[in-house]
Amino acid sequence: MEFKLSVLDELKFHLQIAIQVELSTIPIYLYTYYSINRRPEKCDQYGPPNDYMIATFANKAGGTIMSVAIEEMLHMSLASNILRAVGGTPKIYGLSPQSFPTNLLEHRPGPLFDLAKLSVYQLNQFLLIEKPEAKDAPPESDNWDTLGQFYDYILTLVEKLQDSDFQHGDSYQLSDKKGSGTTGYYVSSNVDTIYPDNAVAFTKPIEKNNPIQPLESSAHYSNQDDSGNLMVINSKASAKAAITMIKDQGEGYNHDDTHKPDDPSKKEDSHWYKFNSLLTQSQNFTADxxxxxxxxxPNNPKRANTPAEYVCVVDLVNAVYSYLLKITEVSYTLTGNAQYAMFYIGMHKGMIFILDKLIGNMRYTAISPDGTVLAPTFENFPFQTDDPKQELLALCDTVSARYPGICDANIAQRIYDLPDVNIKYTPEGVAIVNF
Amino acid sequence: MSTSNIVYKELHVCMGLNACKGHDRLGINNCAGTGTCATAAEHSCHTLNDCRGQGGCGLYGDGDEQNNPGNNLCAWQGSCAVPINAERFSTEGDNRGQSVWLRARKVFEAKMDAAGRQYGPSPMPNGPTTAWLKTNYNSAFVACGASGMSGGGSCI
Incomplete structure (x- = not known):
C-alpha cells in the first residue's frame, strides 16, 4: 500500500529540511569568517600600497561573510516561522551537520562543503551553495541542484493550501518586535558586517570637530535594512513573501539577470554576487x-583528532554552539516576555560575547609545529543530563582553570548569565525563563 | 584617575551626561551635563549593561536601541559599550552613520529639558576620544567588534 503525505504534512517535512539546510551553511561560513584577521598587522611588511590593499581585502572578506551568515540565520528563522504557522515545531538542536565535509540535505550527490579557512577554493564552494537557478529550472523536492529550485518546490506546496492553514502559531514565531521590550530580534547591520572601503582610513587622524571621521565616511554597509526582516507568517502571501526573500537574498532578485541586487531597490547585493566579487579580488594576492x-x-577539524590537552576547549565551544541551537529551538515553544528573555538575551549574549570571544581567543593557540591553530569543530555536543546549563558551566570551569586566556572570568560570567533552557512552569502553566 | 573611594550618586554612561552637580565619575563637577566620565559600570558591548539607563550604543542592536544611548529600559537591553568613545557611529536606525555620543547628549538634553532642569556644556563638545579614554579613564579601554570600525579598537 502506498503511503501518501497530505500537502500540509509534505510542506512541514520540506520546511524542516529547509531549516537544516540553512543551519548547515552557518558553521561553514562562520568557520571561514573566524579564519580571517580583519585587522592584520603582519601584512604591514609588504609596505604601501600593497599592505593597505591586503588589509582592505581581509576586512571586506570578514564583513561580507558575516553579512551572509547573519542572513542565513534569518533564513533559518523564517523557515521556522512558516513551519510554526502551519502547526509544526522546528527542530534545531542536535541537527547541525555532525561532521565535515558535508553535502547539504537532499542536495544531489556530489558537492561536499568543508570547514576551511578563506581561499579561492573556499570562495568557489560558497558560490556553489548560493548558485542561482536557471530561468527554466524546474522545482525540485529532493536531489536538488540549486537551493532556489528546492524553495520553488516549497512554493508550489504553499500555493495548494489556504490562508487558514497558516494561522496556527503567530505568537510562537520569532519576529521583529517581541515581548514588552521595544527591541527587535533581527538586525541586518552591526559593527561586524561593515568594513572600510580602504583600510588606510585606520591610519588617518580623527577630525577634531567631527571625530566619527574618517572612519564613518569609509564605512561600507554589506546589508541594508530594507532587504529582509523577520516577518510573522499568517497567510499564504506572507509565506510566499518570506520564501521569495530567502531565495532573492541568496541568488539575486529573479528579474535581474546579473544576480547582483537582492531586491528591486538594488541597495544590497545577493550572497552569490558578494562572494563572486570577493573571488575576483582574491586573485590579486600571493600565497604569502x-x-x-x-x-x-585546519581543514575539517574534529574533536576526535584534537590533541588531548585541548579537547576540553573544543568541547566547551561545541557545547556553547549546541546550547545556542537549543535556545533557538526552545524559543519557538515560548511566547511574550518568556520568549524575549530566552531568545533576545540568550542569543545576543551567546553569539556576540561567548561563542565569538571563545573562538576569537582559541585561534591564537598553535597545536602543531607547522603552525596549525586550535579551531572550532562545530560538532553537536551531546548534553548528558536534563540540566545542560550546569554541564556548560562545568566545562567552562575546566577551561578557565587550564586556559584562562581562552575562557576568562568575563566569559565565564556571561555563560553563567545565559538563560536556562530547562524551562520551569508556574502552576498556571506560564513558562518562567531564568537568567 | 582613582575612583575607588567614590560612591556614585547617579549612574550614567559617559562624559557630559550627568544630571546634577557632583554626579560625575570624580564627584567634582559643578553642574549637570559637565561631568568628565561615566559612572555606570564599564562594559564592552551589547546586552552587558547592569540596569536601566546604563547601556551605551552604536555597534550592535536595532534602530530603537541605537537611537537611545543611555536610555535603555532595562538591564541587558543596552546597545553597546560604556563609555561611548567620540569616534563611534551608529550602524542601524535613524542615527545610522552619525555620532553615538552626540545622540546620547541629545537624549540627555531632552530629558533635562522635560524635567525643567538646567545643564552646562560637556567638557568635550563631541564626547571623549579613545585616546582621551585610554589616558584618563582606562588604558585598556576597547570598544567592540572585529572590524575596527568602532574607532575604539577590536575586542577579538
Missing part, C-alpha cells in the same frame, strides 16, 4: 600575502 591575514585553520 594570504597568510599574513589568515589564522592557520
Amino acid at each position: 600575502e594570504w597568510n599574513c591575514f589568515l589564522f592557520q585553520f
Whole structure:
C-alpha cells in the first residue's frame, strides 16, 4: 500500500529540511569568517600600497561573510516561522551537520562543503551553495541542484493550501518586535558586517570637530535594512513573501539577470554576487600575502583528532554552539516576555560575547609545529543530563582553570548569565525563563 | 584617575551626561551635563549593561536601541559599550552613520529639558576620544567588534 503525505504534512517535512539546510551553511561560513584577521598587522611588511590593499581585502572578506551568515540565520528563522504557522515545531538542536565535509540535505550527490579557512577554493564552494537557478529550472523536492529550485518546490506546496492553514502559531514565531521590550530580534547591520572601503582610513587622524571621521565616511554597509526582516507568517502571501526573500537574498532578485541586487531597490547585493566579487579580488594576492591575514585553520577539524590537552576547549565551544541551537529551538515553544528573555538575551549574549570571544581567543593557540591553530569543530555536543546549563558551566570551569586566556572570568560570567533552557512552569502553566 | 573611594550618586554612561552637580565619575563637577566620565559600570558591548539607563550604543542592536544611548529600559537591553568613545557611529536606525555620543547628549538634553532642569556644556563638545579614554579613564579601554570600525579598537 502506498503511503501518501497530505500537502500540509509534505510542506512541514520540506520546511524542516529547509531549516537544516540553512543551519548547515552557518558553521561553514562562520568557520571561514573566524579564519580571517580583519585587522592584520603582519601584512604591514609588504609596505604601501600593497599592505593597505591586503588589509582592505581581509576586512571586506570578514564583513561580507558575516553579512551572509547573519542572513542565513534569518533564513533559518523564517523557515521556522512558516513551519510554526502551519502547526509544526522546528527542530534545531542536535541537527547541525555532525561532521565535515558535508553535502547539504537532499542536495544531489556530489558537492561536499568543508570547514576551511578563506581561499579561492573556499570562495568557489560558497558560490556553489548560493548558485542561482536557471530561468527554466524546474522545482525540485529532493536531489536538488540549486537551493532556489528546492524553495520553488516549497512554493508550489504553499500555493495548494489556504490562508487558514497558516494561522496556527503567530505568537510562537520569532519576529521583529517581541515581548514588552521595544527591541527587535533581527538586525541586518552591526559593527561586524561593515568594513572600510580602504583600510588606510585606520591610519588617518580623527577630525577634531567631527571625530566619527574618517572612519564613518569609509564605512561600507554589506546589508541594508530594507532587504529582509523577520516577518510573522499568517497567510499564504506572507509565506510566499518570506520564501521569495530567502531565495532573492541568496541568488539575486529573479528579474535581474546579473544576480547582483537582492531586491528591486538594488541597495544590497545577493550572497552569490558578494562572494563572486570577493573571488575576483582574491586573485590579486600571493600565497604569502594570504597568510599574513589568515589564522592557520585546519581543514575539517574534529574533536576526535584534537590533541588531548585541548579537547576540553573544543568541547566547551561545541557545547556553547549546541546550547545556542537549543535556545533557538526552545524559543519557538515560548511566547511574550518568556520568549524575549530566552531568545533576545540568550542569543545576543551567546553569539556576540561567548561563542565569538571563545573562538576569537582559541585561534591564537598553535597545536602543531607547522603552525596549525586550535579551531572550532562545530560538532553537536551531546548534553548528558536534563540540566545542560550546569554541564556548560562545568566545562567552562575546566577551561578557565587550564586556559584562562581562552575562557576568562568575563566569559565565564556571561555563560553563567545565559538563560536556562530547562524551562520551569508556574502552576498556571506560564513558562518562567531564568537568567 | 582613582575612583575607588567614590560612591556614585547617579549612574550614567559617559562624559557630559550627568544630571546634577557632583554626579560625575570624580564627584567634582559643578553642574549637570559637565561631568568628565561615566559612572555606570564599564562594559564592552551589547546586552552587558547592569540596569536601566546604563547601556551605551552604536555597534550592535536595532534602530530603537541605537537611537537611545543611555536610555535603555532595562538591564541587558543596552546597545553597546560604556563609555561611548567620540569616534563611534551608529550602524542601524535613524542615527545610522552619525555620532553615538552626540545622540546620547541629545537624549540627555531632552530629558533635562522635560524635567525643567538646567545643564552646562560637556567638557568635550563631541564626547571623549579613545585616546582621551585610554589616558584618563582606562588604558585598556576597547570598544567592540572585529572590524575596527568602532574607532575604539577590536575586542577579538
